[in-house]
Amino acid sequence: MKKILLENDHVEGIRFFEAYRKHGGYRSVETALKQMGPDAVVEEVKKSGLRGRGGAGFPTGMKWSFLAKPEGVPRYLICNADESEPGTFKDRYLMEFLPHLLIEGMIVSSYALGSNRSYIYIRGEYAWIVDILEQAIAEAKQNGFLGKNILGSGFDCEIYVQRGAGAYICGEETALIESLEGKRGNPRIKPPFPAVKGLWDCPTVVNNVETLTAVVPIINMGGEEYAKIGVGKSTGTKLISACGNINKPGVYEIDMTISVEEFIYSDEYCGGIPNGKKLKACIPGGSSVPILPANLLLKTAKGETRYMNYESLADGGFVSGSMMGSGGFIVLDDDQCVVRHTLTLATFYRHESCGQCSPCREGTGWMEKVLKNIEYGKGKLSDIDLLWDIQRRIEGNTICPLGDAAAWPVAAAIRHFRDEFEWHVLNPEECLKRNYGLAGYADPIHVPVGS
Amino acid sequence: MSEQLIKVTIDNITLEVPAGTTILNAARMVGGEVAPPAMCYYSKLEGSGGKCRTCLVEVSKGSEKDPRPMPKLVASCRTTVMEGMEVKNITSEKVIDARNGVVEMLLINHPLDCPVCDQAGECDLQDLSYGHGKAGTRYEFPRRTFDRHDLGPYIQLHMTRCILCYRCVYVADQLTGKREHGVLDRGDHSQIATYIERSLENDFIGNVIDVCPVGALTDRTFRFKNRVWFLKPMNAHRDCPKCSGRVTLWNRGEEVYRVTARKDQWGEIENDENGKTGWICNECRFEKKQTSDWVIEGPRDISRQSVISQNHYLKVEEPQNVLPEVMGGRNPKLLMDIHDVSDVNKPEIHLSEIQGPATSQTFEDNSNINPQ
Structure with missing residues (x-):
C-alpha cells in the first residue's frame, strides 16, 4: 500500500523546510491559494469523504460547512494537538517528524475557513514538540507561506502554538477553547456549538492534527481520487498507533481495507504477539472505546471478517462491536488481567x-x-x-x-x-x-x- | 422579538411561553411537581446551570419542524424551548431513573451531617434527597473530607458539604468587581477555595451564603445559634445606601438571629418591584441585628411544604381517623396485633385493652387487664 501521510517520514532532514520542500512540500498551498477559492477547497474536502480523525469520526467537510460566517466577525481554526488518550500517539509522531505537513495542512484549512489567526493547542507534556513546531512556523514564515499576503493571494495567516497544562479534558473541543482563552478547562454546555460561538465567542472550527494533515494529500491528489482509497464511508488512510502485547509497536498508516487479523499478525504491521502468547482482547480505538474479546475482534457477531475501518469496527453496536476512535490500538495477550x-x-x-x-x-x-x-x-x-x-x-x-x-x-x-x-x-x-x-x-x- | 409566544408541552400540559425561555423556566410556570429540581441553576446568575444534572428531562419531540426526539436527556435549565416541543419530566421513567442516579452521586460524598448543619430545614439537597433519594446507600468507602475554612469574619466554608454548583463563583464574578475565590483542582477532589486562605472582603460577598444550595457556605454570625424552624421569618427593610435594604429577619422573640435576602418559592432571591434582584450588602446582613435597625413589614410567607412553616398554621383540619372503623370499633395503640406473629404470648389479651404501656408482666398477670 502506498503511504500518503507518512510517505517521507524517514527522509533525512524532513523536519526542516528545505528537505520538506524538495520532497513536494507546500504544493497544496500553491494549488489552493493560486488556483482555488476557499469554497473550492471546502468542496474538495467534502468530496474526499474525510472523517475527523480525533475519535468521533464526523465528516470534516460537513463540519467546515457548518461554520457560521457573519460579516465583520473573525473566524478561527484550532488544531487539537492535545492528544492524551491512553494508547494514542499518532499525532505526536506526525508533529515530531513531519511538522511542516501539519503547518501546510493548517495554512490550506485556514484559507478554506477564512481564519487569519489559527492556533495549535498542544498537550503540555509534548514540550519538546512545541520547539519543533515553532521552528517549522518560523521557516514557513521566512519562505512566505505564512504571514501577510501569502504567495500574493491577499490572504494573511498566522499560526500560534499554545501549550496546555496537562489535562486530558482539554482535548474536548469546548474545554480546549476555554483553556485557550485562559480559563479553567471546563467543557461548555452545547448548544451553542463552536461553529457558531467558539473562541472568544467567534465561529471556530476545531480539528485533530491528523485531519488537518490529511487535507494536504486531498488538495494534491483531488478529493475524488482520495475518496477512492479505503472502503465505503471510510475513505483515505488512517494512522494507527499500535501498542500492548505485540512484536512491533508503533505508528502505522493503513488504508482501512485490511482486516484486523492481518493488522495484528502480519509482519508489515504489528508482527503478531510475542512469546508465543495468544490474543485475549483488544481495544481498537483508544482507551475510551469498548474492549473486545479476541473472538469478537477478528470476526463480527455475524461471523464476517472484521476490518480496520469505521463501519466494520462499529458493527454490532456496543453489544458486540467497538469503535475506530482515535486509532489507539491496544492489544492484550492471555497473560493480561x-x-x-x-x-x-x-x-x-x-x-x-x-x-x-x-x-x-x-x-x-x-x-x-x-x-x-x-x-x-x-x-x-x-x-x-x-x-x-x-x-x-x-x-x-x-x-x-x-x-x-x-x-x-x-x-x-x-x-x-x-x-x-x-x-x-x-x-x-x-x-x-x-x-x-x-x-x-x-x-x-x-x-x-x-x- | 417582543412577545413571540411558543407552544410547548411539558408532562402533557400545554402552555405558551415567550421565545428563548428555557424548559426549566417554562416548567416553573406550570409549577408543582412538573418543575424539575435545580441545584446549580440560578435564574439571577448569568451562565449558571447545566452542571448538577438533576434537572435532566426527556425531549420526546424536538419541535414542530424537526419532530425527532433528542437522543439524550437534556439539562432543562440550559435548553430553550422550540415551537411544538414535547417534554417529559415526571412522566418519563428514564428521567426519574437518571435523577435518582444523580441524587445518589451527589450524596455519596456528602457528609449527611444535617443534624448539626445550619442549612438543615432550608437545604435544597435535603429536599432533593427526600424526593428522590434512597433510605440506604450503596457507597461503602470513606467519604471525601476537607478542613473548614473561615473566609473572613462573616463566612465559613465547609467544603465537605459542597456539591460544586459554581453559584458562589458566579456571584463573585457578577456582583463584585474582583473575584477572590474559585474552583481549584479537578474531579472529585476539586474544591472551592481562595488558594492561600484569604478572606473574602467585598461588600456584597455575603450573598454567596444565600445562593449556596447546601450548607457549604454559612453565616458565621448565625452558626449554631438556632435552628431555622424555631425562628419566625419577618419581612423588613431599612434605608441602606448600598443595597435595596429589603430583607427577611429571622426572629425568636425580640431577638434577630440572622438577616437574609428575601427568597421566592424556588429558593432564589426575589426581584424587587423595579425588577432588580434583591441582593443585600454585608452591613445589612451581618451588622444590623437589632429590631430597632429595621422597619418590620410583617410575617413572611413560607412554602407550606417547608419545615420552617411547621406549627405556624392555625385552623388546620385534622384528617379523619378511620382506624376504629377498620378495626371493628377498637382503637388500638399498635397497628399490628402482636398475637398474629407470636404465639408465645396470650392471644386472649387484647393489646388495646391494656392501660398504659405493655410490659412482660402484663402478659403474666391477668389482673392488670380491665374487665370487659
Missing part, C-alpha cells in the same frame, strides 16, 4: 474528570474504588452489578463525552469478561498472586495470516 486493566483506565478517568457535573465527578471515583476492591480480592459479587449500574447512570447524563468515555470501558469489560470479574471475587487469594484471569478468551484462530 482485564480487571486490572479496567482499574487502570478507571483511575485515569477519575483523575482526569474536570469535576464540573456530578455524575462524572462522583461516579468515576466510585467506579475506581469498587474496581480496586475487586482487583485486590475484597470485592463482592454484587459489586459487579453495582459497577454496571454506576456506569449506566454516568453514560449520556454528562455535559461532555468524558462521562461516556469513562463509562464505556467498564461497561464493555463487564459485558464481555464478566466471568473474569466473578473469578476475582470468588478467588480472592489467587487473584492477588496471579496477574491473569481466564484463558477461555484466547484466540480461536490457529494459523494466523501472514506469519
Whole structure:
C-alpha cells in the first residue's frame, strides 16, 4: 500500500523546510491559494469523504460547512494537538517528524475557513514538540507561506502554538477553547456549538492534527481520487498507533481495507504477539472505546471478517462491536488481567474528570474504588452489578463525552469478561498472586495470516 | 422579538411561553411537581446551570419542524424551548431513573451531617434527597473530607458539604468587581477555595451564603445559634445606601438571629418591584441585628411544604381517623396485633385493652387487664 501521510517520514532532514520542500512540500498551498477559492477547497474536502480523525469520526467537510460566517466577525481554526488518550500517539509522531505537513495542512484549512489567526493547542507534556513546531512556523514564515499576503493571494495567516497544562479534558473541543482563552478547562454546555460561538465567542472550527494533515494529500491528489482509497464511508488512510502485547509497536498508516487479523499478525504491521502468547482482547480505538474479546475482534457477531475501518469496527453496536476512535490500538495477550486493566483506565478517568457535573465527578471515583476492591480480592459479587449500574447512570447524563468515555470501558469489560470479574471475587487469594484471569478468551484462530 | 409566544408541552400540559425561555423556566410556570429540581441553576446568575444534572428531562419531540426526539436527556435549565416541543419530566421513567442516579452521586460524598448543619430545614439537597433519594446507600468507602475554612469574619466554608454548583463563583464574578475565590483542582477532589486562605472582603460577598444550595457556605454570625424552624421569618427593610435594604429577619422573640435576602418559592432571591434582584450588602446582613435597625413589614410567607412553616398554621383540619372503623370499633395503640406473629404470648389479651404501656408482666398477670 502506498503511504500518503507518512510517505517521507524517514527522509533525512524532513523536519526542516528545505528537505520538506524538495520532497513536494507546500504544493497544496500553491494549488489552493493560486488556483482555488476557499469554497473550492471546502468542496474538495467534502468530496474526499474525510472523517475527523480525533475519535468521533464526523465528516470534516460537513463540519467546515457548518461554520457560521457573519460579516465583520473573525473566524478561527484550532488544531487539537492535545492528544492524551491512553494508547494514542499518532499525532505526536506526525508533529515530531513531519511538522511542516501539519503547518501546510493548517495554512490550506485556514484559507478554506477564512481564519487569519489559527492556533495549535498542544498537550503540555509534548514540550519538546512545541520547539519543533515553532521552528517549522518560523521557516514557513521566512519562505512566505505564512504571514501577510501569502504567495500574493491577499490572504494573511498566522499560526500560534499554545501549550496546555496537562489535562486530558482539554482535548474536548469546548474545554480546549476555554483553556485557550485562559480559563479553567471546563467543557461548555452545547448548544451553542463552536461553529457558531467558539473562541472568544467567534465561529471556530476545531480539528485533530491528523485531519488537518490529511487535507494536504486531498488538495494534491483531488478529493475524488482520495475518496477512492479505503472502503465505503471510510475513505483515505488512517494512522494507527499500535501498542500492548505485540512484536512491533508503533505508528502505522493503513488504508482501512485490511482486516484486523492481518493488522495484528502480519509482519508489515504489528508482527503478531510475542512469546508465543495468544490474543485475549483488544481495544481498537483508544482507551475510551469498548474492549473486545479476541473472538469478537477478528470476526463480527455475524461471523464476517472484521476490518480496520469505521463501519466494520462499529458493527454490532456496543453489544458486540467497538469503535475506530482515535486509532489507539491496544492489544492484550492471555497473560493480561482485564480487571486490572479496567482499574487502570478507571483511575485515569477519575483523575482526569474536570469535576464540573456530578455524575462524572462522583461516579468515576466510585467506579475506581469498587474496581480496586475487586482487583485486590475484597470485592463482592454484587459489586459487579453495582459497577454496571454506576456506569449506566454516568453514560449520556454528562455535559461532555468524558462521562461516556469513562463509562464505556467498564461497561464493555463487564459485558464481555464478566466471568473474569466473578473469578476475582470468588478467588480472592489467587487473584492477588496471579496477574491473569481466564484463558477461555484466547484466540480461536490457529494459523494466523501472514506469519 | 417582543412577545413571540411558543407552544410547548411539558408532562402533557400545554402552555405558551415567550421565545428563548428555557424548559426549566417554562416548567416553573406550570409549577408543582412538573418543575424539575435545580441545584446549580440560578435564574439571577448569568451562565449558571447545566452542571448538577438533576434537572435532566426527556425531549420526546424536538419541535414542530424537526419532530425527532433528542437522543439524550437534556439539562432543562440550559435548553430553550422550540415551537411544538414535547417534554417529559415526571412522566418519563428514564428521567426519574437518571435523577435518582444523580441524587445518589451527589450524596455519596456528602457528609449527611444535617443534624448539626445550619442549612438543615432550608437545604435544597435535603429536599432533593427526600424526593428522590434512597433510605440506604450503596457507597461503602470513606467519604471525601476537607478542613473548614473561615473566609473572613462573616463566612465559613465547609467544603465537605459542597456539591460544586459554581453559584458562589458566579456571584463573585457578577456582583463584585474582583473575584477572590474559585474552583481549584479537578474531579472529585476539586474544591472551592481562595488558594492561600484569604478572606473574602467585598461588600456584597455575603450573598454567596444565600445562593449556596447546601450548607457549604454559612453565616458565621448565625452558626449554631438556632435552628431555622424555631425562628419566625419577618419581612423588613431599612434605608441602606448600598443595597435595596429589603430583607427577611429571622426572629425568636425580640431577638434577630440572622438577616437574609428575601427568597421566592424556588429558593432564589426575589426581584424587587423595579425588577432588580434583591441582593443585600454585608452591613445589612451581618451588622444590623437589632429590631430597632429595621422597619418590620410583617410575617413572611413560607412554602407550606417547608419545615420552617411547621406549627405556624392555625385552623388546620385534622384528617379523619378511620382506624376504629377498620378495626371493628377498637382503637388500638399498635397497628399490628402482636398475637398474629407470636404465639408465645396470650392471644386472649387484647393489646388495646391494656392501660398504659405493655410490659412482660402484663402478659403474666391477668389482673392488670380491665374487665370487659
